[in-house]
Amino acid sequence: MDDGYFALPAWALALGGALFVASDALLATNRFAAALPAASVWMLATYWLAQWCIASWLPAAGVRVVKSPADMREAMVEELGKKK
Secondary structure, three states: OOOOOOOHHHHHEEEEEEEHHHHHHHHHHHHHHHOOHHHHHHHHHHHHHHHHHHHHOOOOOOOOOOHHHHHHHHHHHOOOOOOO
C-alpha cells in the first residue's frame, strides 16, 4: 500500500548518530586541540545532515506503523469502519 510515506532505511539512523559524533569531535578538536580550517562549516554540515538522517527515519505524523499481520488486520478493520 502506497500512502505517500517515505522513510530512509535503518542505516540512515546509524549514519545520523555517527554524524553527530563527527560533529562533536570537530567541535572539541577545534575548541580544545587545534584550530581547524573552515571548522564552523564542517561542524554545521555534519550536525544538520545528522538531524536530517534521524528525522527522515521517523514515521510521518498520522502514519500508522504496523509490525505484525495482526496489527495490519486491525488497522484495515479500523479504516473500513471509518469509511461507512
